[in-house]
Structures are given as structure tokens and as C-alpha cells.
Amino acid sequence: MYYLAFAVFFALNFSLWFVLPSLALKGIVKPSRKRKDENLKLYLFLYGVLCLVYAVTYILFYHHFAIAINDIPLINSDNNHIFTSEIGNLSLMVVLFLIISLVLSIFTFILAKRAFRIKQNSVGYAVCLVTGFLNILTYWFSNLVLNLDLYAFELEHYLLNILLKIDYEVLLFVFPVLVFLNFAISFVEEK
DSSP: OHHHHHHHHHHHHHIIIIIHHHHHHHHHSOOOSOOOOTTHHHHHHHHHHHHHHHHHHHHHHHHHHHHHHHHSOSOOBTTBEEEOSOHHHHHHHHHHHHHHHHHHHHHHHHHHHHHHHTTOHHHHHHHHHHHHHHHHHHHHIIIIISOGGGEEEOGGGHHHHHHHHIIIIIGGGHHHHHHHHHHHHHHHHHO
């Protein structure tokens, strides 16, 4: 049942937040006359490095939060569990993962747009789908394995609480929002 739930969750989120936006991006990008981009291989290499950094950062993020969750004392209030130890390491992981995730999403958008512009559609779709795969996997592990929605930092660390929510809630939607903004800007430019 667990695998079925993951398959349904993955298919729904993957199609909603990455397949449909990548199809929309392909539709709104105007192809150029130039059929080749000299820097595409370099951009693909950078994208591969970013994906690797994203994966390593998330593994560290997961590792530190798994340890911190196991160390939380049993005294909790209203099912809200408060991180009280290793705040420095957890803070570093939250900020680092947020930065890497945003950079990967923005770079994915730029690279896919560039690939669609020079009619390298398979490259554009592949880039969008790899990023989607990574984002949905990390979202699944953060929400349903670590249950990070049940945890928070102490009240005086309100900025960290906001960043933690952004890390596992908002990052899934960065790519579709960029596509929508690009669509809105292109629509306004045509008017």
C-alpha cells in the first residue's frame, strides 16, 4: 500500500508541477532560427553538477534532521515537536538546501527555455523531468518519511521556521511559477 501511495502521489505531482508546465513552456517559447547553441553542453554539464550538489545537500539535510528528530525529548505540546539541540547544524542545512533548490529550479527553467528555443525539445523535457523527479522525491521524504510538518524550531527562531516551511512546501512550485510568470510576461509583451 505504501508503494501504491507513493506511485499515485508521484504521478499526480509530477504531471501537475513538471510535465504540464514543461509542455506549456515549450508552447510559449518562440524557436529561433539558430539551430545550435555552442554553450548547451556546458550548461548541461553545469546542470548535472547542480543535480549532484542538490542530491548531496538533501542527503545531508535528511541525515541531520533524522538525527535531530530522534533526539527530541518526549515532552511535546499539541503534537508540535520542537528542535532544541543541534540548531546550528539544522539551520545551516535549511539555508543551504533552500539556496541549492532555488538555484536548481531557476537554472532548470533557463536551460529548458534555451533548449526549446533552439528546438532541442528532448533536452528541454529531460531537464524539466529530472528536476521534477528530484523535487518530488525530496518532498515525499520530507513530508511523509521525516514528517517535517510536525516539527519546528523554538519560537525565537521564527525565520528558520519560515525557511523550513519553504524548504519542504514551496520549492515544489518554483518551476511552475517561473513558467507562469514567463507566460504572463510574454502575453503582456505581445499586447
